[in-house]
Amino acid sequence: MVRNPERRVRLADAAVRVLARQGSRGLTHRAIDDEAGVPKGTASNYFSSREEIIDAILARIGERLTPDPAVHAELARRSPGVDLFTDYLRDIVHRLTSDPDSTIALFELRLEATRRPHVAAALAEWRRGGLAADVEFNASMGLPGDAADIALFHYAIDGLVLDRLTVPLDEQADVDALVATLVRRILGD
Incomplete structure (x- = not known):
């Protein structure tokens, strides 16, 4: 699957918001999908594990x-x-x-x-x-x-x-x- 860099940024921003507003326990692929307003399963296509979500969050925070x-x-x-x-x-x-x-x-x-x-x-x-x-x-x-x-x-x-x-x-x-x-x-x- 071809990855869309803009969508990845959108998902990473959504992950930052979820973590900030719901805490670590709320940080799930489904919560990221909901926050980003994308179809269910989208976040797991970009971040296959919680570790990848954390890495994406850190990278995005650094950019922001x-x-x-x-x-x-x-x-x-x-x-x-x-x-x-x-x-x-x-x-x-x-x-x-x-x-x-x-x-x-x-x-x-x-x-x-x-x-x-x-x-x-x-x-x-x-x-x-x-x-x-x-x-x-x-x-x-x-x-x-x-x-x-x-x-x-x-x-x-x-x-x-x-x-x-x-x-x-x-x-x-x-x-x-x-x-x-x-x-x-x-x-x-």
Whole structure:
């Protein structure tokens, strides 16, 4: 059977939505078909196993959360420093909170990883690759902070984003201000 790449993306997006909205137990081929509005059995033609669904979800989330080239081009014109680092971090938080289905699906996968070795392996590879890319990007742009600092930012941003997308401690908190405070507390001025 010839695979339709657009349909595969549509099914992967549906899988992300199902995972985000129904959790891991709701992630079935049938639920993906229903969410995508395709005939029953379509998802199983594209993803023969749960492992393939997870791999497709991770790949699609990576695509959906990719930085906007125009935003990064504008940021890249500025001089390196704490202020520029802050704005890159704000962009990350904005992307994560602007696509809640992708971000919540990632949190769901992290929980599922505690029970399923394939999910743990796939997610660990994906996350560690992202951290390595962030460290490399930071160094190539001449931004402050070393690998340990970047890891601290991952831990902190995960918590901030989880807070924003679930039950916020303070619904009125200014996320941009929180990011700026976080950067200055970890990197200094």
